[in-house]
Amino acid sequence: MxxxxxxxxxxxxxxxxxxxxxxxxxxxxxxxxxxxxxxxxxxxxxxxxxxxxxxxxxxxxxxxxxxxxxxxxxxxxxxxxxxxxxxxxxxxxxxxxxxxxxxxxxxxxxxxxxxxxxxxxxxxxxxxxxxxxxxxxxxxxxxxxxxxxxxxxxxxxxxxxxPAGSGQTVKAANQLIVAGTIQLVAEALVFLEAHAVDTEAAIKVLAGGLAGNRILDRKAATMLAHQFAPGFRVDLHHKDMGIVTAAAREAGVAIPLGALTAQLMGSLRAQGHGALDHSALLLQVEQLSGRGQGNAG
Known part of the structure:
Protein backbone atom coordinates (compact mmCIF):
# COMPACT_ATOMS: atom_id res chain seq x y z
CA MET A 1 0.00 0.00 0.00
CA PRO A 163 4.51 9.19 -24.26
CA ALA A 164 3.97 12.29 -22.11
CA GLY A 165 1.02 14.34 -23.34
CA SER A 166 -0.65 11.42 -25.10
CA GLY A 167 -3.17 10.89 -22.32
CA GLN A 168 -4.34 14.47 -22.70
CA THR A 169 -4.62 14.07 -26.48
CA VAL A 170 -6.87 11.04 -26.03
CA LYS A 171 -8.89 12.91 -23.39
CA ALA A 172 -9.43 15.74 -25.88
CA ALA A 173 -10.82 13.21 -28.36
CA ASN A 174 -13.03 11.82 -25.58
CA GLN A 175 -14.46 15.27 -24.85
CA LEU A 176 -15.09 15.85 -28.54
CA ILE A 177 -17.16 12.65 -28.74
CA VAL A 178 -19.01 13.30 -25.47
CA ALA A 179 -20.00 16.86 -26.37
CA GLY A 180 -21.15 15.85 -29.84
CA THR A 181 -23.14 12.93 -28.47
CA ILE A 182 -24.86 15.08 -25.84
CA GLN A 183 -25.82 17.58 -28.53
CA LEU A 184 -27.32 14.86 -30.74
CA VAL A 185 -29.17 13.26 -27.82
CA ALA A 186 -30.55 16.68 -26.90
CA GLU A 187 -31.75 17.23 -30.46
CA ALA A 188 -33.32 13.76 -30.55
CA LEU A 189 -35.17 14.33 -27.27
CA VAL A 190 -36.63 17.64 -28.42
CA PHE A 191 -37.55 16.04 -31.75
CA LEU A 192 -39.33 13.15 -30.01
CA GLU A 193 -41.25 15.40 -27.63
CA ALA A 194 -42.33 17.63 -30.53
CA HIS A 195 -44.00 14.59 -32.09
CA ALA A 196 -45.71 13.65 -28.81
CA VAL A 197 -44.44 10.07 -28.73
CA ASP A 198 -43.80 8.15 -25.51
CA THR A 199 -40.32 9.60 -25.03
CA GLU A 200 -39.29 7.22 -22.25
CA ALA A 201 -40.26 4.24 -24.39
CA ALA A 202 -38.42 5.75 -27.33
CA ILE A 203 -35.25 6.13 -25.25
CA LYS A 204 -35.49 2.49 -24.18
CA VAL A 205 -35.65 1.17 -27.72
CA LEU A 206 -33.01 3.58 -29.02
CA ALA A 207 -30.63 2.57 -26.23
CA GLY A 208 -30.96 -1.07 -27.27
CA GLY A 209 -30.02 -0.47 -30.89
CA LEU A 210 -27.14 1.04 -32.84
CA ALA A 211 -28.00 4.47 -31.44
CA GLY A 212 -27.32 3.23 -27.92
CA ASN A 213 -24.70 5.20 -25.99
CA ARG A 214 -23.69 6.15 -22.45
CA ILE A 215 -25.35 9.55 -22.70
CA LEU A 216 -28.73 7.92 -23.31
CA ASP A 217 -28.07 5.49 -20.46
CA ARG A 218 -26.86 8.00 -17.90
CA LYS A 219 -28.31 11.38 -18.79
CA ALA A 220 -31.48 11.07 -20.89
CA ALA A 221 -33.78 10.72 -17.86
CA THR A 222 -32.35 13.77 -16.08
CA MET A 223 -32.37 15.75 -19.31
CA LEU A 224 -36.09 15.00 -19.75
CA ALA A 225 -36.68 16.05 -16.14
CA HIS A 226 -34.62 19.23 -16.67
CA GLN A 227 -32.33 18.28 -13.81
CA PHE A 228 -28.90 19.71 -14.53
CA ALA A 229 -27.03 19.40 -11.24
CA PRO A 230 -23.42 19.23 -12.38
CA GLY A 231 -21.65 15.96 -12.80
CA PHE A 232 -19.45 17.81 -15.30
CA ARG A 233 -19.97 21.54 -15.65
CA VAL A 234 -20.54 23.40 -18.89
CA ASP A 235 -17.63 25.70 -17.88
CA LEU A 236 -15.23 22.75 -17.88
CA HIS A 237 -16.50 21.23 -21.11
CA HIS A 238 -16.23 24.64 -22.76
CA LYS A 239 -12.58 24.69 -21.67
CA ASP A 240 -12.05 21.19 -23.03
CA MET A 241 -13.59 22.07 -26.39
CA GLY A 242 -11.12 24.92 -26.60
CA ILE A 243 -8.33 22.37 -26.13
CA VAL A 244 -9.80 20.14 -28.85
CA THR A 245 -10.25 22.89 -31.42
CA ALA A 246 -6.76 24.32 -30.80
CA ALA A 247 -5.10 20.90 -31.01
CA ALA A 248 -7.03 20.06 -34.19
CA ARG A 249 -5.99 23.35 -35.78
CA GLU A 250 -2.34 22.73 -34.89
CA ALA A 251 -2.51 19.26 -36.48
CA GLY A 252 -4.36 20.50 -39.57
CA VAL A 253 -7.36 18.28 -38.82
CA ALA A 254 -10.87 19.38 -39.79
CA ILE A 255 -13.52 18.87 -37.09
CA PRO A 256 -16.59 20.62 -38.56
CA LEU A 257 -19.14 19.01 -36.23
CA GLY A 258 -16.80 19.43 -33.29
CA ALA A 259 -16.25 23.09 -34.06
CA LEU A 260 -20.02 23.69 -34.23
CA THR A 261 -20.54 21.83 -30.96
CA ALA A 262 -17.80 23.95 -29.37
CA GLN A 263 -19.69 27.07 -30.46
CA LEU A 264 -22.94 25.73 -29.01
CA MET A 265 -21.21 24.92 -25.71
CA GLY A 266 -19.72 28.41 -25.64
CA SER A 267 -23.10 29.96 -26.37
CA LEU A 268 -24.72 28.01 -23.53
CA ARG A 269 -22.00 29.27 -21.18
CA ALA A 270 -22.42 32.85 -22.40
CA GLN A 271 -26.12 32.64 -21.53
CA GLY A 272 -25.15 32.08 -17.90
CA HIS A 273 -25.42 28.30 -17.73
CA GLY A 274 -21.75 27.55 -17.09
CA ALA A 275 -22.41 26.01 -13.67
CA LEU A 276 -24.94 23.49 -15.02
CA ASP A 277 -24.20 19.97 -16.17
CA HIS A 278 -23.08 19.75 -19.81
CA SER A 279 -26.31 17.91 -20.60
CA ALA A 280 -27.94 21.36 -20.34
CA LEU A 281 -27.18 21.63 -24.06
CA LEU A 282 -30.82 20.48 -24.19
CA LEU A 283 -31.91 23.96 -23.06
CA GLN A 284 -30.34 25.53 -26.10
CA VAL A 285 -31.99 23.10 -28.51
CA GLU A 286 -35.33 23.91 -26.88
CA GLN A 287 -34.63 27.62 -27.15
CA LEU A 288 -33.68 27.38 -30.82
CA SER A 289 -36.82 25.33 -31.41
CA GLY A 290 -39.09 27.77 -29.57
CA ARG A 291 -40.08 25.05 -27.13
CA GLY A 292 -39.95 24.11 -23.46
CA GLN A 293 -37.99 25.57 -20.57
CA GLY A 294 -35.09 26.58 -22.77
CA ASN A 295 -37.36 29.03 -24.63
CA ALA A 296 -38.71 30.34 -21.34
CA GLY A 297 -35.19 31.13 -20.20
Whole structure:
Protein backbone atom coordinates (compact mmCIF):
# COMPACT_ATOMS: atom_id res chain seq x y z
CA MET A 1 0.00 0.00 0.00
CA UNK A 2 1.29 3.45 -0.92
CA UNK A 3 1.28 6.87 0.69
CA UNK A 4 -0.71 8.96 -1.77
CA UNK A 5 -1.13 12.73 -1.82
CA UNK A 6 -4.09 14.11 -3.74
CA UNK A 7 -4.47 17.78 -4.57
CA UNK A 8 -7.94 18.88 -5.64
CA UNK A 9 -10.90 17.37 -3.81
CA UNK A 10 -13.76 18.48 -6.01
CA UNK A 11 -16.53 16.56 -7.78
CA UNK A 12 -14.01 14.07 -9.18
CA UNK A 13 -11.05 14.29 -6.83
CA UNK A 14 -12.90 13.64 -3.58
CA UNK A 15 -14.56 10.33 -4.59
CA UNK A 16 -11.27 9.21 -6.14
CA UNK A 17 -9.49 9.94 -2.86
CA UNK A 18 -12.16 8.08 -0.88
CA UNK A 19 -11.81 5.03 -3.14
CA UNK A 20 -8.06 5.07 -2.53
CA UNK A 21 -8.76 5.03 1.21
CA UNK A 22 -11.14 2.10 0.74
CA UNK A 23 -8.42 0.25 -1.16
CA UNK A 24 -6.16 0.52 1.88
CA UNK A 25 -3.79 3.27 0.80
CA UNK A 26 -2.62 6.02 3.13
CA UNK A 27 -4.24 9.08 1.58
CA UNK A 28 -3.52 12.72 2.42
CA UNK A 29 -5.55 15.42 0.68
CA UNK A 30 -5.31 19.14 0.11
CA UNK A 31 -8.03 21.39 -1.24
CA UNK A 32 -8.49 25.14 -1.29
CA UNK A 33 -11.95 24.60 0.27
CA UNK A 34 -11.33 23.06 3.73
CA UNK A 35 -14.83 21.56 3.89
CA UNK A 36 -13.92 19.08 1.17
CA UNK A 37 -10.73 18.14 2.96
CA UNK A 38 -12.82 17.38 6.03
CA UNK A 39 -14.99 15.03 3.96
CA UNK A 40 -11.87 13.03 3.14
CA UNK A 41 -10.88 12.97 6.81
CA UNK A 42 -14.37 11.75 7.72
CA UNK A 43 -13.88 8.91 5.20
CA UNK A 44 -10.64 7.79 6.83
CA UNK A 45 -8.07 9.90 5.01
CA UNK A 46 -5.90 12.72 6.29
CA UNK A 47 -5.96 16.43 5.58
CA UNK A 48 -3.18 18.91 4.89
CA UNK A 49 -3.06 22.69 5.02
CA UNK A 50 -0.59 23.28 2.20
CA UNK A 51 0.97 21.70 -0.86
CA UNK A 52 4.27 21.29 0.98
CA UNK A 53 2.50 19.42 3.77
CA UNK A 54 0.40 17.19 1.55
CA UNK A 55 3.32 15.96 -0.58
CA UNK A 56 5.73 15.37 2.31
CA UNK A 57 6.84 11.74 2.17
CA UNK A 58 4.29 10.84 -0.53
CA UNK A 59 5.30 8.12 -2.97
CA UNK A 60 2.63 9.16 -5.44
CA UNK A 61 1.01 12.55 -5.95
CA UNK A 62 -2.27 12.99 -7.82
CA UNK A 63 -3.47 16.37 -9.06
CA UNK A 64 -7.10 16.86 -10.08
CA UNK A 65 -7.68 20.55 -10.79
CA UNK A 66 -9.68 22.38 -13.49
CA UNK A 67 -7.30 23.73 -16.14
CA UNK A 68 -3.75 23.98 -17.45
CA UNK A 69 -3.01 27.16 -15.50
CA UNK A 70 -4.26 25.52 -12.29
CA UNK A 71 -1.92 22.56 -12.75
CA UNK A 72 1.00 24.89 -13.40
CA UNK A 73 0.15 26.90 -10.28
CA UNK A 74 0.06 23.73 -8.17
CA UNK A 75 3.29 22.11 -9.38
CA UNK A 76 5.63 25.00 -10.26
CA UNK A 77 7.25 27.66 -8.11
CA UNK A 78 8.63 27.80 -4.59
CA UNK A 79 5.36 26.58 -3.06
CA UNK A 80 4.67 23.92 -5.66
CA UNK A 81 4.78 20.15 -5.82
CA UNK A 82 8.11 19.98 -7.63
CA UNK A 83 9.84 22.03 -4.94
CA UNK A 84 8.61 19.92 -2.03
CA UNK A 85 8.01 16.36 -3.25
CA UNK A 86 10.42 13.57 -2.44
CA UNK A 87 12.91 12.72 -5.17
CA UNK A 88 11.69 9.98 -7.51
CA UNK A 89 8.09 10.48 -6.35
CA UNK A 90 5.58 9.73 -9.10
CA UNK A 91 3.32 12.63 -10.08
CA UNK A 92 0.04 11.61 -11.74
CA UNK A 93 -1.97 14.45 -13.25
CA UNK A 94 -5.59 13.38 -13.61
CA UNK A 95 -6.72 16.85 -14.70
CA UNK A 96 -7.80 17.60 -18.26
CA UNK A 97 -5.31 20.06 -19.73
CA UNK A 98 -3.58 20.94 -22.99
CA UNK A 99 -1.37 18.12 -24.33
CA UNK A 100 1.56 20.48 -24.93
CA UNK A 101 1.38 21.73 -21.34
CA UNK A 102 1.30 18.14 -20.07
CA UNK A 103 4.45 17.28 -22.06
CA UNK A 104 6.24 20.42 -20.88
CA UNK A 105 5.37 19.82 -17.24
CA UNK A 106 6.48 16.18 -17.50
CA UNK A 107 9.90 17.44 -18.63
CA UNK A 108 9.95 19.95 -15.77
CA UNK A 109 9.08 17.16 -13.31
CA UNK A 110 11.97 15.07 -14.62
CA UNK A 111 14.33 18.04 -14.24
CA UNK A 112 13.18 18.33 -10.62
CA UNK A 113 13.96 14.66 -9.97
CA UNK A 114 10.38 13.38 -10.18
CA UNK A 115 8.55 11.14 -12.63
CA UNK A 116 5.31 12.08 -14.35
CA UNK A 117 2.23 10.52 -15.89
CA UNK A 118 -0.62 12.41 -17.52
CA UNK A 119 -3.64 10.30 -16.67
CA UNK A 120 -6.90 12.17 -17.38
CA UNK A 121 -10.10 10.32 -16.66
CA UNK A 122 -13.53 9.85 -18.18
CA UNK A 123 -16.74 8.62 -16.60
CA UNK A 124 -18.02 11.65 -14.75
CA UNK A 125 -18.92 11.99 -11.10
CA UNK A 126 -20.74 8.65 -11.01
CA UNK A 127 -17.75 6.85 -12.47
CA UNK A 128 -15.52 8.49 -9.87
CA UNK A 129 -17.87 7.40 -7.07
CA UNK A 130 -18.13 3.85 -8.39
CA UNK A 131 -14.40 3.57 -9.11
CA UNK A 132 -15.10 2.69 -12.75
CA UNK A 133 -13.35 5.55 -14.53
CA UNK A 134 -11.68 5.13 -17.89
CA UNK A 135 -8.08 6.33 -17.58
CA UNK A 136 -5.88 7.22 -20.54
CA UNK A 137 -2.22 7.27 -19.52
CA UNK A 138 0.70 9.11 -21.11
CA UNK A 139 4.27 8.55 -19.95
CA UNK A 140 6.55 5.56 -19.49
CA UNK A 141 5.23 2.02 -19.24
CA UNK A 142 7.45 1.40 -16.21
CA UNK A 143 5.95 4.32 -14.31
CA UNK A 144 2.45 3.23 -15.27
CA UNK A 145 3.16 -0.27 -13.96
CA UNK A 146 4.21 1.24 -10.64
CA UNK A 147 1.09 3.40 -10.53
CA UNK A 148 -1.21 0.54 -11.46
CA UNK A 149 -2.44 -0.29 -7.91
CA UNK A 150 -3.43 3.38 -7.50
CA UNK A 151 -5.13 3.57 -10.87
CA UNK A 152 -6.93 0.27 -10.26
CA UNK A 153 -8.50 1.74 -7.12
CA UNK A 154 -10.21 4.53 -9.06
CA UNK A 155 -10.70 3.14 -12.57
CA UNK A 156 -11.83 0.12 -14.53
CA UNK A 157 -10.43 0.71 -18.01
CA UNK A 158 -6.79 1.78 -17.77
CA UNK A 159 -4.77 2.03 -20.98
CA UNK A 160 -1.30 3.30 -21.82
CA UNK A 161 -1.68 5.47 -24.93
CA UNK A 162 1.84 6.80 -25.54
CA PRO A 163 4.51 9.19 -24.26
CA ALA A 164 3.97 12.29 -22.11
CA GLY A 165 1.02 14.34 -23.34
CA SER A 166 -0.65 11.42 -25.10
CA GLY A 167 -3.17 10.89 -22.32
CA GLN A 168 -4.34 14.47 -22.70
CA THR A 169 -4.62 14.07 -26.48
CA VAL A 170 -6.87 11.04 -26.03
CA LYS A 171 -8.89 12.91 -23.39
CA ALA A 172 -9.43 15.74 -25.88
CA ALA A 173 -10.82 13.21 -28.36
CA ASN A 174 -13.03 11.82 -25.58
CA GLN A 175 -14.46 15.27 -24.85
CA LEU A 176 -15.09 15.85 -28.54
CA ILE A 177 -17.16 12.65 -28.74
CA VAL A 178 -19.01 13.30 -25.47
CA ALA A 179 -20.00 16.86 -26.37
CA GLY A 180 -21.15 15.85 -29.84
CA THR A 181 -23.14 12.93 -28.47
CA ILE A 182 -24.86 15.08 -25.84
CA GLN A 183 -25.82 17.58 -28.53
CA LEU A 184 -27.32 14.86 -30.74
CA VAL A 185 -29.17 13.26 -27.82
CA ALA A 186 -30.55 16.68 -26.90
CA GLU A 187 -31.75 17.23 -30.46
CA ALA A 188 -33.32 13.76 -30.55
CA LEU A 189 -35.17 14.33 -27.27
CA VAL A 190 -36.63 17.64 -28.42
CA PHE A 191 -37.55 16.04 -31.75
CA LEU A 192 -39.33 13.15 -30.01
CA GLU A 193 -41.25 15.40 -27.63
CA ALA A 194 -42.33 17.63 -30.53
CA HIS A 195 -44.00 14.59 -32.09
CA ALA A 196 -45.71 13.65 -28.81
CA VAL A 197 -44.44 10.07 -28.73
CA ASP A 198 -43.80 8.15 -25.51
CA THR A 199 -40.32 9.60 -25.03
CA GLU A 200 -39.29 7.22 -22.25
CA ALA A 201 -40.26 4.24 -24.39
CA ALA A 202 -38.42 5.75 -27.33
CA ILE A 203 -35.25 6.13 -25.25
CA LYS A 204 -35.49 2.49 -24.18
CA VAL A 205 -35.65 1.17 -27.72
CA LEU A 206 -33.01 3.58 -29.02
CA ALA A 207 -30.63 2.57 -26.23
CA GLY A 208 -30.96 -1.07 -27.27
CA GLY A 209 -30.02 -0.47 -30.89
CA LEU A 210 -27.14 1.04 -32.84
CA ALA A 211 -28.00 4.47 -31.44
CA GLY A 212 -27.32 3.23 -27.92
CA ASN A 213 -24.70 5.20 -25.99
CA ARG A 214 -23.69 6.15 -22.45
CA ILE A 215 -25.35 9.55 -22.70
CA LEU A 216 -28.73 7.92 -23.31
CA ASP A 217 -28.07 5.49 -20.46
CA ARG A 218 -26.86 8.00 -17.90
CA LYS A 219 -28.31 11.38 -18.79
CA ALA A 220 -31.48 11.07 -20.89
CA ALA A 221 -33.78 10.72 -17.86
CA THR A 222 -32.35 13.77 -16.08
CA MET A 223 -32.37 15.75 -19.31
CA LEU A 224 -36.09 15.00 -19.75
CA ALA A 225 -36.68 16.05 -16.14
CA HIS A 226 -34.62 19.23 -16.67
CA GLN A 227 -32.33 18.28 -13.81
CA PHE A 228 -28.90 19.71 -14.53
CA ALA A 229 -27.03 19.40 -11.24
CA PRO A 230 -23.42 19.23 -12.38
CA GLY A 231 -21.65 15.96 -12.80
CA PHE A 232 -19.45 17.81 -15.30
CA ARG A 233 -19.97 21.54 -15.65
CA VAL A 234 -20.54 23.40 -18.89
CA ASP A 235 -17.63 25.70 -17.88
CA LEU A 236 -15.23 22.75 -17.88
CA HIS A 237 -16.50 21.23 -21.11
CA HIS A 238 -16.23 24.64 -22.76
CA LYS A 239 -12.58 24.69 -21.67
CA ASP A 240 -12.05 21.19 -23.03
CA MET A 241 -13.59 22.07 -26.39
CA GLY A 242 -11.12 24.92 -26.60
CA ILE A 243 -8.33 22.37 -26.13
CA VAL A 244 -9.80 20.14 -28.85
CA THR A 245 -10.25 22.89 -31.42
CA ALA A 246 -6.76 24.32 -30.80
CA ALA A 247 -5.10 20.90 -31.01
CA ALA A 248 -7.03 20.06 -34.19
CA ARG A 249 -5.99 23.35 -35.78
CA GLU A 250 -2.34 22.73 -34.89
CA ALA A 251 -2.51 19.26 -36.48
CA GLY A 252 -4.36 20.50 -39.57
CA VAL A 253 -7.36 18.28 -38.82
CA ALA A 254 -10.87 19.38 -39.79
CA ILE A 255 -13.52 18.87 -37.09
CA PRO A 256 -16.59 20.62 -38.56
CA LEU A 257 -19.14 19.01 -36.23
CA GLY A 258 -16.80 19.43 -33.29
CA ALA A 259 -16.25 23.09 -34.06
CA LEU A 260 -20.02 23.69 -34.23
CA THR A 261 -20.54 21.83 -30.96
CA ALA A 262 -17.80 23.95 -29.37
CA GLN A 263 -19.69 27.07 -30.46
CA LEU A 264 -22.94 25.73 -29.01
CA MET A 265 -21.21 24.92 -25.71
CA GLY A 266 -19.72 28.41 -25.64
CA SER A 267 -23.10 29.96 -26.37
CA LEU A 268 -24.72 28.01 -23.53
CA ARG A 269 -22.00 29.27 -21.18
CA ALA A 270 -22.42 32.85 -22.40
CA GLN A 271 -26.12 32.64 -21.53
CA GLY A 272 -25.15 32.08 -17.90
CA HIS A 273 -25.42 28.30 -17.73
CA GLY A 274 -21.75 27.55 -17.09
CA ALA A 275 -22.41 26.01 -13.67
CA LEU A 276 -24.94 23.49 -15.02
CA ASP A 277 -24.20 19.97 -16.17
CA HIS A 278 -23.08 19.75 -19.81
CA SER A 279 -26.31 17.91 -20.60
CA ALA A 280 -27.94 21.36 -20.34
CA LEU A 281 -27.18 21.63 -24.06
CA LEU A 282 -30.82 20.48 -24.19
CA LEU A 283 -31.91 23.96 -23.06
CA GLN A 284 -30.34 25.53 -26.10
CA VAL A 285 -31.99 23.10 -28.51
CA GLU A 286 -35.33 23.91 -26.88
CA GLN A 287 -34.63 27.62 -27.15
CA LEU A 288 -33.68 27.38 -30.82
CA SER A 289 -36.82 25.33 -31.41
CA GLY A 290 -39.09 27.77 -29.57
CA ARG A 291 -40.08 25.05 -27.13
CA GLY A 292 -39.95 24.11 -23.46
CA GLN A 293 -37.99 25.57 -20.57
CA GLY A 294 -35.09 26.58 -22.77
CA ASN A 295 -37.36 29.03 -24.63
CA ALA A 296 -38.71 30.34 -21.34
CA GLY A 297 -35.19 31.13 -20.20
Missing amino acids: AKVAIIGLGIMGLPMAINLVKAGHQVVGYNRTPANTQKLVDAGGQGADSIAQVVKGAEMIITMVPDSADVEAVVLGEDGVFAHASKRALWIDASSIRPDVAARLAAAAQAAGLRALDAPVSGGEQGAIEGTLSIMVGGSLEDMAEARPILDAVGKTIVHVG
